[in-house]
Amino acid sequence: MSLVERNPPTQGAYWYDPKKMGVSAAMDVLRAVRRFRVADAAMRHRAQAEMHINETDLMAIRHLIACERQHRVASPKDLSEFLNISSAATAKLLSRLTASGHVRREVNPDDGRAQRLFATRSSHEELRHALAGTHDQLMQIALELTADQQVAVVHFLDAMSAIALMPRPPAEPTEEAAP
Template identity: 80%
Template sequence: MSHDESRPPAEGTYWYDAKKVGVSPAIEVLQAVRRFRVADAAMRHRAQTEMNVNETDMTAIRHLIACERLHRVASPKDLSEFLNISSAATAKLLSRLSASGHIRREVNPHDGRAQRLFATQSSHEQVRQVLSGTHEQLMQVALDLTADQQAAIVQFLDAMSAIAVGPRPEVSAERASTAAAPLRSPQVKG
């Protein structure tokens, strides 16, 4: 192996041919997205540490707060579906968050067997304290953009999100070719 083959590719060029015309600016955009994702993860980790919760707990608390803002009442089943976890894992999560004072559970007055879930006032205050300064700064960055820039960024991020949560292209292509292939009967040797 020559020296050049043993060195890793330059940052941002691993998956892309940086020699193609127009690719370098696109690589810079993708690198900026990656830097933001790393920074966002660090911000969330910092918030989790300050609130003494794990990532799933924090996501659950933020979801309950969002439901309250939308005047929706969350149930354990709703939370389980949102977090994509089993009902057993949801039960453990709810016990943990109730014991730590982050959520409160109430009996649903319309169905005495069901529960309604709410973030406690303390959780609202903690989330606001931990994240509000950062959220205000992020909002200011977005407000400083022109309307055209805002629209372009929304379109770009929505397209990136659709790709990230959609099926992998190679899997979709493989499934499509398998589905399009004619079915053949097995050859019987006699």
């Protein structure tokens, strides 16, 4: 399928003027990013369905696995901050994930009251099974890029991520009409 077939020309653009030099190609890039985001969300939904968990649960498990790979130990407070949820919501989430066998809690040996959190072995295996084929194919696509292309993609996606994570600027005050 050609680029034009995937992205038929439109009479006007919602955000950008497609007649402006270079904007049309840049719009194609942003459309491709949007298509990938939709496909990525579908992939995560399939994993959630296969693991019988919701989106927040999946995010929590993936975060705990990432912490383990970085040789960091996660705590309930860390998980609350990562997920941007209250401590009460985190307690409920941890109870659910512990009961389902996805998370293991341990008492922190340095502080008898604090908890350390870990994804269970079965949680690692379920996630790996749910995403393995897809991740292998994604890796193959990344390996097919030249070194320069890999650097460009990393730069592009990191810059896009930084913008997406920026807090929204406050709205400009509007001037009231004089009576």
